[in-house]
Amino acid sequence: MNKVDTLQQLLTGQTVSLASWVANPVPRQRAEACSPEILHQLQASVTGERSSFPVRLAELVVRYWCGNDLNAAYLNLLALHGERREQAQLKLFYGQLLMACRHESAWGYLNSGFGLAAHLFEPDEYFLVLRRHELLRWLQLTPTPSKPASLDELLTEARVIRCLKGREGHTLPQKPKHLDTLD
DSSP states (O other): OOOOOHHHHHHTTOOOOTTOOOOSOOOHHHHHHHHHHHHHHHHHHTTSSSOSHHHHHHHHHHHHHTTOOOHHHHHHHHHHOOSHHHHHHHHHHHHHHHHHTTBTTHHHHHHHHHHHHTTTSOHHHHHHHHHHHHHHTTSOOBSSOOSOOOHHHHHHHHHHHHHHHHHTTOOOTTOOOOTTSOO
16 A cells, blocks of 8 residues: 655645644654755745745654654644644644554544544545544553554554454443534
8 A cells, every 4th residue: 555655745845635644653863854854945935935834744743753842832833823724734733643652632632623624624534534533542542652653553453452342342432522423
């Protein structure tokens, strides 16, 4: 299967789908190597020929995988980029980064981002993200970050948990309320 490198798309200033997954772990060395390209792209965006938002998202991802605290950078981007699509994407991507490390705060960002993006998704994207989130809800999240995992690894783990707990009669933990879909 041909997987799109969302980080590479962002680094080149391309807008990506709201349904994109950006949080597959990036080795620290690769993340650090992206910094000069980010700086170059941000300088090029000063001319106003294109939005700096995709590159700012790439910068957020790179900073995360370099081990930097993102709270201030996240809040700054949230304040600077007020369009609904940008806010949704920022929240979804930040939540994905937290989910990659199974951090319990991930759902606050993912739920908020999904709520903002619900009417912006293409229909196939909407259901892709909805199904992804419903499966990821089976994961056990923790107050401290765990070893990072790719989306495929997270989904596989969630499927195994769902299968095992389903046999025991457990129901989906943390079931969200989607006001725009039927339960």
